[in-house]
Amino acid sequence: MKWHTQDIQLFLKERDYIDTVILPLYPVSFADDIQQTVAMTEFINLLSGQLEKQFKGRILMLPGMSYLKTISEEKRLADLIEWEKELISQNFKHIFYITSDSDWKTVEEQLDGGLIWMPSIPLDNMDDQYKLSILEDQVKQLLNVFVKKWQNND
Amino acid sequence: MSKNRVTRRQFLNYTLTGVGGFMAAGMLLPMVRFGVDPVLQQKGDSDFIATNQKISDLTTEPTRVDYSFEQQDGWYSSEETGTAWVYKDENDKVVALSPVCKHLGCTVNWNGDKANENHFYCPCHGGLYTKDGTNVPGTPPIAALDVFPTKEVDGFLHLGKAEPR
Numbered sequence: 001m002k003w004h005t006q007d008i009q010l011f012l013k014e015r016d017y018i019d020t021v022i023l024p025l026y027p028v029s030f031a032d033d034i035q036q037t038v039a040m041t042e043f044i045n046l047l048s049g050q051l052e053k054q055f056k057g058r059i060l061m062l063p064g065m066s067y068l069k070t071i072s073e074e075k076r077l078a079d080l081i082e083w084e085k086e087l088i089s090q091n092f093k094h095i096f097y098i099t100s101d102s103d104w105k106t107v108e109e110q111l112d113g114g115l116i117w118m119p120s121i122p123l124d125n126m127d128d129q130y131k132l133s134i135l136e137d138q139v140k141q142l143l144n145v146f147v148k149k150w151q152n153n154d
Numbered sequence: 155m156s157k158n159r160v161t162r163r164q165f166l167n168y169t170l171t172g173v174g175g176f177m178a179a180g181m182l183l184p185m186v187r188f189g190v191d192p193v194l195q196q197k198g199d200s201d202f203i204a205t206n207q208k209i210s211d212l213t214t215e216p217t218r219v220d221y222s223f224e225q226q227d228g229w230y231s232s233e234e235t236g237t238a239w240v241y242k243d244e245n246d247k248v249v250a251l252s253p254v255c256k257h258l259g260c261t262v263n264w265n266g267d268k269a270n271e272n273h274f275y276c277p278c279h280g281g282l283y284t285k286d287g288t289n290v291p292g293t294p295p296i297a298a299l300d301v302f303p304t305k306e307v308d309g310f311l312h313l314g315k316a317e318p319r
Contacts, residue, residue: 010258017257054260054261056258056259056278057257057260057278058260058279128233129220129222150277
């Protein structure tokens with residue numbers, strides 16, 4: 001389900017089936033790494049779109065959390081833990097974060113939800129057809145991650 | 155020279171009526187056209203989308219065919235992508251199934267589950283469909299997979315709008 005009014009109507013109706021929530025994490029920076037953060041955000045945005053298509057009926061794809069790279073890591077982690085608390089209180093059984101920002105990798109243990117870190121691939125100069133097949137491959141990889149997690153908990 | 159020569163008065167009459175008629179028609183025709191426009195409008199579902207799949211390359215094993223099309227969403231038009239599972243049945247007829255699960259809309263995969271060979275499998279809630287797209291009773295989906303109308307143009311597969319059965 002996307003964060004769209006129509007999808008949310010369905011979500012409210014079929015809530016028992018949708019036990020997984022995904023929160024994309026988008027870094028924003030205006031310093032030297034501006035290009036990198038843009039590429040990361042763009043890549044995760046495209047990937048989460050494809051991922052939502054694959055798992056529409058079981059996941060809720062949140063609009064994503066953008067954060068400034070200038071804010072300290074502790075503060076960012078505290079923010080994410082706030083999100084996590086809210087999501088847990090909403091009875092989601094599986095929580096995932098998806099990002100290209102490796103900063104999160106170092107604080108992974110402090111999160112209850114699963115962190116999916118995908119290195120960003122420069123897609124900007126790519127042919128649409130090629131771009132799509134790369135994203136499809138990535139989604140196929142993630143498919144196993146999700147299916148395993150679901151099977152372990154069922 | 156013929157006997158019944160056209161008089162100056164007649165000539166002017168004819169010319170004026172002719173020119174006036176054209177002008178009236180020029181004004182009226184667009185109005186009529188506007189009036190009956192909804193009838194003349196082309197139906198969207200007659201649009202077929204071209205894919206890169208050659209018909210001759212298809213086998214009896216369902217293959218994944220991706221296609222892209224322009225989608226209009228209010229003012230915003232975007233490149234959308236879609237997928238179909240396409241194969242040839244026993245009678246060599248092309249069958250194109252929509253990959254959208256009839257339960258809650260996940261994407262189903264051919265042979266996606268090791269325990270259920272030769273079925274379409276939905277990874278979200280374990281929905282199963284047989285090769286012809288019929289839902290297996292006892293699994294969450296309550297209807298068969300949608301079917302795309304297909305067309306062959308210059309050897310390539312064209313897909314219409316998926317229709318429920």
